[in-house]
Amino acid sequence: xxxxxxxIAAIAIVTxxxxxxxxxxxxxxxxxxxxxxxxxxxxxxxxVVGTYVVVRRVVFMSxxxxxxxxxxxxxAFMLQSTLGWLWFDPMLGAxxxxxxxxxxxxxRWTRLSVREDSVIGVLWVIGMALGVLFYSMVDPRxxxxxxxxxxxxxxxxxxxxxTLWMMLAxxxxxxxxxxxxxxxxxxxxxxxxxxxxxxxxxxITNFILLTLIAFTIVALIQLVGAILAIAMLxxxxxxxGTFNDDLKSMMLSAxxxxxxxxxxxxxxxxxxxxxxxxxxxxLMGLAFIIVIFARFxxxxxxxxxxxxx
Amino acid sequence: MDSDSKNKSVISxxxxxxxxxxxPFIEDINFEVREGDFYGIIGPNGGGKSTLLKVILGxxxxxxxxxxxxxxxxxxxRRYIGYLPQYTHYDRDYPISVWDVALMGRRSKRGISPWYTxxxxxxxxxxxxxxxxxxxxxxxxxxxxxxQRQRAYIARALASKPRLLLLDEPTASVDPEGQxxxxxxxxxxxxxxxxxxxxxxxxxxxxxVSKLACINRNIVTHDEPIITQEMLEKGxxxxxxxxxxxxxxxxILRNH
Numbered sequence: 001x002x003x004x005x006x007x008i009a010a011i012a013i014v015t016x017x018x019x020x021x022x023x024x025x026x027x028x029x030x031x032x033x034x035x036x037x038x039x040x041x042x043x044x045x046x047x048v049v050g051t052y053v054v055v056r057r058v059v060f061m062s063x064x065x066x067x068x069x070x071x072x073x074x075x076a077f078m079l080q081s082t083l084g085w086l087w088f089d090p091m092l093g094a095x096x097x098x099x100x101x102x103x104x105x106x107x108r109w110t111r112l113s114v115r116e117d118s119v120i121g122v123l124w125v126i127g128m129a130l131g132v133l134f135y136s137m138v139d140p141r142x143x144x145x146x147x148x149x150x151x152x153x154x155x156x157x158x159x160x161x162x163t164l165w166m167m168l169a170x171x172x173x174x175x176x177x178x179x180x181x182x183x184x185x186x187x188x189x190x191x192x193x194x195x196x197x198x199x200x201x202x203x204i205t206n207f208i209l210l211t212l213i214a215f216t217i218v219a220l221i222q223l224v225g226a227i228l229a230i231a232m233l234x235x236x237x238x239x240x241g242t243f244n245d246d247l248k249s250m251m252l253s254a255x256x257x258x259x260x261x262x263x264x265x266x267x268x269x270x271x272x273x274x275x276x277x278x279x280x281x282x283l284m285g286l287a288f289i290i291v292i293f294a295r296f297x298x299x300x301x302x303x304x305x306x307x308x309x
Numbered sequence: 310m311d312s313d314s315k316n317k318s319v320i321s322x323x324x325x326x327x328x329x330x331x332x333p334f335i336e337d338i339n340f341e342v343r344e345g346d347f348y349g350i351i352g353p354n355g356g357g358k359s360t361l362l363k364v365i366l367g368x369x370x371x372x373x374x375x376x377x378x379x380x381x382x383x384x385x386x387r388r389y390i391g392y393l394p395q396y397t398h399y400d401r402d403y404p405i406s407v408w409d410v411a412l413m414g415r416r417s418k419r420g421i422s423p424w425y426t427x428x429x430x431x432x433x434x435x436x437x438x439x440x441x442x443x444x445x446x447x448x449x450x451x452x453x454x455x456x457q458r459q460r461a462y463i464a465r466a467l468a469s470k471p472r473l474l475l476l477d478e479p480t481a482s483v484d485p486e487g488q489x490x491x492x493x494x495x496x497x498x499x500x501x502x503x504x505x506x507x508x509x510x511x512x513x514x515x516x517x518v519s520k521l522a523c524i525n526r527n528i529v530t531h532d533e534p535i536i537t538q539e540m541l542e543k544g545x546x547x548x549x550x551x552x553x554x555x556x557x558x559x560x561i562l563r564n565h
Contacts, residue, residue: 182423183416186409186413190399190405190413193368193394194394194413198417199388241402241404249404
């Protein structure tokens with residue numbers, strides 16, 4: 001770690017400690033405390049995985065995975081309602097659909113002359129349509145149904161203690177995989193041809209990467225919702241990408257940016273009484289626009305000075 | 310028997326036809342590279358230069374014919390190859406340092422172990438040293454000049470300690486002084502390893518290589534690096550714009 005990375009890591013740790021002490025010093029309802037803790041866990045996951053999403057340019061592939069989870073949630077409720085499988089958790093359904101989508105997307109469709117972005121679009125709408133269809137088959141008296149709005153846009157009332165444990169488990173699993181496969185994922189995302197020549201199993205590594213994305217989205221659904229999950233996955237990493245020359249420091253910066261924006265967004269949503277998921281995403285969007293604008297200004301300035309000299 | 314036959318065969322293509330989607334890009338290629346060769350391959354765009362390299366690397370399975378690398382199949386033999394892709398191949402926005410790029414060259418030696426060893430780091434350092442890039446090891450790859458970037462990728466190819474260097478348009482993004490520097494590097498490396506280079510830059514290539522081939526679906530090989538009037542007439546079955554410096558006049562070849 002160089003000096004700059006140490007500074008960023010220090011900011012991240014201070015932010016986490018600040019959020020935790022804030023949570024314990026304030027006498028909020030427990031679901032608000034859980035929202036802040038979920039924000040920490042979500043940031044730790046999406047800063048790392050989001051960096052791969054951004055450098056490999058698979059934002060829309062990830063979005064297809066995110067949308068397909070709606071079908072999985074619908075399927076879980078449908079099974080609960082029609083077969084009485086009350087153990088079938090909506091997040092289990094979401095995970096099954098997300099991994100299924102990851103598997104479909106990691107197939108080499110171009111071999112069949114099918115364009116990749118067509119597959120992305122089809123998967124996206126089929127997942128959503130299946131969700132709508134399954135929801136219509138549910139008898140709301142038989143199951144404790146979560147509304148489609150809550151799944152798509154998030155709801156802090158959904159964040160239970162089990163949700164936090166699930167997020168923690170996903171966090172640990174993803175960190176272990178990235179710890180062991182960091183170099184291989186770097187080769188794959190930088191130069192797939194070199195990966196193949198070097199004897200790396202490209203289809204499997206690619207599927208692992210998409211599976212990491214799938215689990216990240218499942219972890220994000222309850223905080224910001226399936227549709228807004230892509231914002232948390234993409235925006236902090238995209239901002240970090242504008243000022244980082246190294247994958248690890250980009251991940252570190254993305255986590256830190258996400259921690260700060262998620263915590264501020266959560267606070268703002270309490271203060272303004274707005275939906276937290278949407279508030280966090282809008283704040284992230286604003287931060288992104290400000291960063292782009294600042295870069296535009298500094299770029300213009302550089303151009304001007306180079307023209308004058 | 311000429312003297313070259315004594316040297317071991319490094320690449321051997323026998324009646325190879327290959328392409329994409331059942332459409333052959335190269336047809337019935339017979340091509341032999343021997344140890345110590347510095348082989349230049351020229352040809353028009355779309356003539357099958359890159360296809361040929363991909364066949365050698367085992368990235369394309371030929372429709373017919375046989376490919377041997379150091380007497381092995383391409384999948385087996387390519388671990389002896391250091392490959393330099395075209396410069397357009399890379400994402401310049403990718404956040405990665407020169408060191409990490411060069412270290413990637415060691416991946417084929419690493420097996421399934423997730424980390425690099427001290428030996429890998431030593432070989433990478435040596436490779437960067439040999440291309441004069443060790444000082445810039447911390448630099449981001451996107452912030453280098455064309456020549457520096459190319460040398461970083463050459464270091465990656467060298468890090469695996471290859472027996473054969475396969476170069477795809479190595480000087481395409483490099484300014485003239487940088488080009489001379491890179492070609493001198495290749496001449497130096499050629500003392501230790503076989504080199505096969507694909508290029509459209511006929512003038513530069515002929516002054517450094519020891520053998521020459523021209524590919525345009527079919528291949529025509531020459532054991533001499535000099536383009537003469539006679540060779541142009543006889544050898545090149547490819548229509549191409551040829552602008553060379555020195556003895557060869559500017560000329561456009563007709564389609565034979």
